[in-house]
Amino acid sequence: MRFCVSSQVVRLAYIKGRVHGLNKPIERVLWCQIKLDEPLKPEPGQFVMLWIPGQGEIPLSISDYSVDEGILELVIAKVGKVTTYIHERLKEGDLVALRGPYGRGFSVVRESTCLIVAGGCGLAPFPFLVRKLLEARSSVDVILGFKTASEVFHVAKFVHLARRTFVATDDGSYGLKGTVVDVIKDVVDIKGYDIVYVCGKEKMMKAVVDLCREHNVRCEASLERYMKCGIGICGACVLDPLGLRVCRDGPVFSSTILALIEDFGQSWRDHCGRKIPIPES
Ligand SMILES: Cc1cc2nc3c(=O)[nH]c(=O)nc-3n(C[C@H](O)[C@H](O)[C@H](O)COP(=O)(O)OP(=O)(O)OC[C@H]3O[C@@H](n4cnc5c(N)ncnc54)[C@H](O)[C@@H]3O)c2cc1C
Ligand code: FES
Known part of the structure; x- marks a missing residue:
């Protein structure tokens, strides 16, 4: 049906x-x-x-x-x-x-220079995106961030496909020391990218979106919210103040839209629909 x-x-x-x-x-x-x-x-x-x-x-x-x-x-x-x-x-x-x-996914841009930024399990949607970007003759750099060496996974998948893959851990036990935001600031030149895609903890995504806005670089972020119907009917995943639904209008949103969403990086809803602060970790 x-x-x-x-x-x-x-x-x-x-x-x-x-x-x-x-x-x-x-x-x-x-x-x-x-x-x-x-x-x-x-x-x-x-x-x-x-x-x-x-x-x-x-x-x-x-x-x-x-x-x-x-x-x-x-x-x-x-x-x-x-x-x-x-x-x-x-x-x-x-x-x-x-x-x-x-839902609405990432824009697959053609013949462009792209940066993917992922924190932990936020890397989930990116193997598919990288392949589609390569098919569209774009080049892709990837920054993967993890808490510590024992949390690092899937690096080989990206090394195999991407032009450059940077791995960072918060404690420096694997790859570069610091967060993905540190890598963007200190290692790559964000102004050199046509688009940045980000997925991971929402506070990290907010920092990346803010950096992109500061440097006038297009950015898309994939949001997570508690979902019930998944098709835009129940309202479980609604974002204030625009009433956008993560399941139907997202999960991927552009930085232009995110600038209008007060909930972004601040709050989400529990299984009862109550608004609660986004957890720090
Ligand atoms: C569009 C979208 C894509 C997602 N993709 C992935 C993915 O590829 N891999 C993956 O591991 N997870 C993904 N998630 C998160 C995943 O849906 C939740 O981790 C899962 O629903 C938790 O179910 P549970 O019954 O195990 O946890 P619960 O027992 O329901 O909750 C345990 C903890 O998980 C948190 N949680 C519950 N639901 C969500 C949710 N929807 N998003 C974030 N945290 C949640 C709760 O606040 C609680 O702290 C995605 C979420 C969305 C909205
Ligand atoms: S999960 Fe029901 S509206 Fe999004």
Whole structure:
């Protein structure tokens, strides 16, 4: 079944698939390949709602997708009820169901110089974006930030594709010492990029968006909010004061729009819809 919300055609029916590959690059992150029964037409930055019967349904970024093999890749951090169940119980060959792809993704710019900035699990949507940018004959530099060496993962994926990959850890135990914002300020020349894409903790994204605005560089950020319907109906993911919904109008927003969103970097809503400050870590 399909119906139209705003200008987007939204697919409601579940797509079945089987877990094709599972791997834990680090203890709290699961990399999961799902072979789907039906083809998808995803854009980088879009997400799917993965349904785990009896547990719940959660939004996850499309980390990569192979049209030829019909294999979808997800990167899943263990944070709470559903993700813990996935980490502990999902096995190769298991049947899963998901709906999507949903939302507005990143702009795939042609023949441009691009910078990707990711903090921790915020790297999830970027392997797909890098491949699409390369297909569009753009060049891509990547900055990956982690807390410490034991949290570092997926670096090889980016080194393999990107022109330059910088890795930083807060404590300097792997790569450069500092945050991704330090790397932007001290190592790369932000003015040399046509566009910056960022995903990770929201305070970090706000700092990157502010830097881009200061230097007049186009920027897009992917936001996370608690989601229920995933298709713009329930209001769980609404952003004040414009009433934009992360699931339908995002999750990717331009820095121009973000400048108008008071909630950005400040607050989000819990599962009851109550507004709460965004956690520091
Ligand atoms: C568009 C989008 C794309 C996402 N992509 C990914 C991804 O690729 N990989 C990944 O690991 N996670 C991703 N997330 C976050 C993921 O959806 C949540 O971590 C997940 O829903 C938590 O479910 P849970 O039942 O395990 O946690 P819960 O038991 O519901 O909550 C545990 C903790 O996680 C926080 N949390 C709950 N829901 C969210 C949420 N939607 N966003 C952020 N924090 C949340 C809660 O505040 C709480 O602190 C994405 C979220 C959105 C909105
Ligand atoms: S999750 Fe329901 S409106 Fe976004």
